[in-house]
Amino acid sequence: MKKREKSHSCEVCGSSFACKSTLLRHMLTHTGDKPHSCEVCGSSFARNSTLSHHMLTHTGDKPHSCEVCGSSFAHKSNLSRHMKTHTGDKPHSCEVCGSSFAQNSTLSHHLLTHTGDKPHSCEVCGSSFARKSTLLHHRLTHTGDKPHSCEVCGSSFALKSTFVRHMKTHTGDKPHSCEVCCSSFARKSYLLMHMTIHMGDKPHSCEVCGSSFACKSTLSHHMLTHTGDKPHSCEVCGSSFAQNSTLSHHMLTHTRDKPHSCEVCGSSFAHKSNLSRHMKTDTGDKPHSCEVCGSSFACKSTLLRHMLTHTGDKPHSCEVCDSSFARNSTLSHHMLTHTGEKPHSCEVCGSSFARKSYLLMHMTIHTGDKQHYCEVCGSSFAWKSNLSRHMTTHTGDKPHSNVVCNSSFEVKSNL
Structure with a gap:
């Protein structure tokens, strides 16, 4: 034609x-x-x-x-x-690096990363951008126009996309789920960043201490541990935090709002993701089974960790003392025994801990949260492990007893 x-x-x-x-x-x-x-x-x-x-x-x-x-x-x-x-069709390929894309427009945007061309300029401040849409968003920083308002909390936003993402903080909607470990996320970009945890790729390195991270944003957050910058402050108690997300979690310690309730046992949680993980304990759904011993697990990642108990594989080694571990996370925790670093700090009293789990256990001292109840006597505990230990006072079970000679029994000999 x-x-x-x-x-x-x-x-x-x-x-x-x-x-x-x-x-x-x-x-x-x-x-x-x-x-x-x-x-x-x-x-x-x-x-x-x-x-x-x-x-x-x-x-x-x-x-x-x-x-x-x-x-x-x-x-x-x-x-x-x-x-x-x-x-999965990606017919449009980049002649420079070989990357392929589903749409020609995406390829065109990608090519700008090689040429560095930024043809769209701001008439106010002279800043230039590769995409016109980015320029349009930038212009709002000069006008201050925020036409999209939240009817729940009154917050206003310049972009509709930002407003839509904000609404999920009220609804708790997390439609993007990880097929490996069952974690769910509000944004697809968060899921993609999360997947790097399973792939193990960490291309972003810290020039100060050499730590490597899967996402550039995580590296940026990590750098705050060296600078000590905490720009996000709590208006209630004055505590400051390096990340706004940490401040949001901290605010729950003041409101103690737990809008997500379990329909089975009535337990309530501050975040929907915590409720989702809890529900597996009530429903008992464990679709991932071990072919060796038949044990079943709710998440595929738990099954993969379990398999190491059969293979004995410990691929993660410590460069300081040559200790080896089955999981990279365990190696990371082990390294703290050499460095003495305690990166997780309590916003209330300033105590610091090597592991985040230790900090979470510590926080119950301040919040007084005791959601695990004994069905026998009604005592409540902050952690399930404490409840399990308490139950032995009713059952009389002593699984960790030393083996000693019992004088009430005779040992018969065949000699």
Whole structure:
């Protein structure tokens, strides 16, 4: 099929088009004219078709459904892009590094990482960006416009995507689950970062102490342990934290809000992820079985760790004393015995601990949380292990007794 000649040229930038109507639409990028306005929220658009797409954000209509997973989309083009996540088709390859992409537009954005080209400039401060969408987001930092407000807590946001992510903090929705260890996440990007824990890839290294991390953001957080910077402060007690997420968790110590309750036993939890893990103890669902001894586990990762008890494999060795361990996490904990480092600090009293689990146990001193109850006498305990030890006072069981000679029995000899 013969391509149409591009006889219509833009006098501003020199771009050429086959149709005059396409040229006229293109000219709007130079004039900034947006004649098509939304009657609901007042947003304006250069094209009527873009306005039509925008209206779906108010109606919520998603007529295009995926036959594989049931996800629905407002536009057929979005469904087509989504389908590639199931087929894995990536026909667009980068000639520089060989990376392949599902969409040509993604390849175009990727190529900018090689060229360093940033054609979109901010008219206010002169900052330049590789993508126009990034420039549009940046402009909001100058206008301060935050049109998206949360009806629950009143927080306002400049971008709708940020607003949608914020709403999940109220709903607790975490639709992205890890197939290895059952952890769930609110964002797909968080799941992808989490998966590096299982793959073991840690390309980001700390120049101060040599520690390596799977994600650049984790390295950035780690660097705060060297600088001691804690920019996030609690308005209630004045405690400061290196990360905003840690501050959010800390705030629960003041509110003691535990909105996620177990329908089986009534236990309540501050985070939905904790409830999800707890539910496995009540439902007893253990789909992952060991082929050697028949033991079953709720998560695949637990099964994999269990298998090491049969193989005896300890691939993680300490470079200081040559001790070896089955799990890398155990090696990391072991290394603290050489360095003496205690990176986990209590925000209330300042006590520091080598392991996060030790800190969590310590925190019960301040919170007074005792959710494990004895069904015999009603005593409550902060940790399940303490309850288990307490139960021996009722059963009389003494599993860790020394073997000594019992004078009430005679040892008969065959000699």
